[in-house]
Amino acid sequence: MTATNAARKIAVIGLGSMGFGMAQSLLRAGFAVTGFDTQPEIGARFAAQNGIAAASPLEALSGADIVVVIVVTAEQTKQVLLADDGLLAATAPSAVVISCATMAPDRARELAVAVEAAGRHYVDAPISGGSIRAAEGALTMLVSGKPAAVEKGRPAFEAMAAKLYVLGDEPGIGASFKIVNQLLAGVHIAAACEAITFAKKLGLDIGKVYEVLTGSAGNSWMFENRVPHILDGDYRPRSAVEIFTKDLGIIADISRTEKFATPIASSALQMFLMTAAAGMAKDDDSSVARLYAQISGLDLPAMKKD
């Protein structure tokens, strides 16, 4: 694989905690990887690890066979690919764009139409798994797109993902799966924060609550993963509050457009919005617990300094 991969140029746009790890996994698989990030110092760090740092998206895209876009929003993805006609035109003929940001399914479909109009392939490919798994090449990828597009991207998927789900042959299906996941994930984080502070209000030892409830029917992946941040008083962002104001916001948009009420997700969104409003937008999403505690005058374990 490595010999073949070396001949393929990959551009990774967005070297945040997820994108950086994904770019590292692609390098490890033998691809020639050019990365771009709006923060030049991150590009420099990537260059120090045998990556190539580009000074602009255009430079990264030039000649690329595979373009992995791992920015935060649909709008940023559109800017990277379509801000001017020169961007996609600079990629290799019949290049494939792998779009990883969480976005509304309609936005994924719109982007696909625009990319295909420029003669390039498009794969809707949201990801799940966090930065550690990104760096290990062990992400979950929720992929949909035309079979030829998916096949063109497959060597890159194999380098980045431990679980690759090909969910359908149209863009938007991957985005839909991801947004359903985010509904559950966001509600579960808010519920974990509500439950653990409610337990504190009842006078319980919240460390013991964590121990007992992770082994019970009340457990969730998020309860198990996020409550330790609260127990450690460590709100450095592994995933930030503003990710969930965005993702639950997409659900709220779809909810209104499609006339489908989502009262549980809506309550969770309000809690993330309140937490962001209280100054914690860029802190760890478990900060919703700090909001409940602040409102009610509860003492949670002291915050760690960075």
Place this chain on the structure above:
Amino acid sequence: MTATNAARKIAVIGLGSMGFGMAQSLLRAGFAVTGFDTQPEIGARFAAQNGIAAASPLEALSGADIVVVIVVTAEQTKQVLLADDGLLAATAPSAVVISCATMAPDRARELAVAVEAAGRHYVDAPISGGSIRAAEGALTMLVSGKPAAVEKGRPAFEAMAAKLYVLGDEPGIGASFKIVNQLLAGVHIAAACEAITFAKKLGLDIGKVYEVLTGSAGNSWMFENRVPHILDGDYRPRSAVEIFTKDLGIIADISRTEKFATPIASSALQMFLMTAAAGMAKDDDSSVARLYAQISGLDLPAMKKD
């Protein structure tokens, strides 16, 4: 153990799906078990399995060393034990009452005071795990009470529980842990129902959604356990909607009494109330999905006939 246990008479009050299994586990451990249920035919079924069926709570309690009360509410528990002075007086001197219903911590503390005033021991012992584990003697029990009371009940706990958590030496602590678990469990069921119907609205294959999301960060114990009921169209009550209108109702009561807002649990409660209002109170708690589907005109898999 069996030889010792045979000398101890246990009363089990309430032979519903949980109580019946617990009584079976106690029989298997060698205890002499007398059971009572308000439905005489259930008592007869218990007698057919080598249990003793009592015609009244008083008959069951007479001479009992250990009394396991596994009814639904605090009020029912109070009736069983305290409807008249003769009930507790009929038990063996220094008998222990093991109270398993999910109730507000304050109610558990009140019951303990009343039982202790009658010279008997009280253990606050809510349970988790479902009817299959009850029959296997493999429940999780969230126990608190005076050490002497807990020790007196221990042989029975060992027969009924795979995981026995002794959480403190005062009644009310077990109840508090259970109610925090129910907050999470109730929210996770409502979220699972919202998410799976939202997925249906997005046009996704909901069987595939179940497969993908159980392996993702959006998973919860309840999502994994309840969504198969929806996929099978099988709403026979393993645990009924009205259990969660009750348990989330206890949380709503505490929320107001303690001035601690629980907006996520409150949204979930409203969904269970709507599902009950629409005629599904005694159906499986996954029926919340049917409510979302009915409201929005979605087709879920056809319901199974009993």
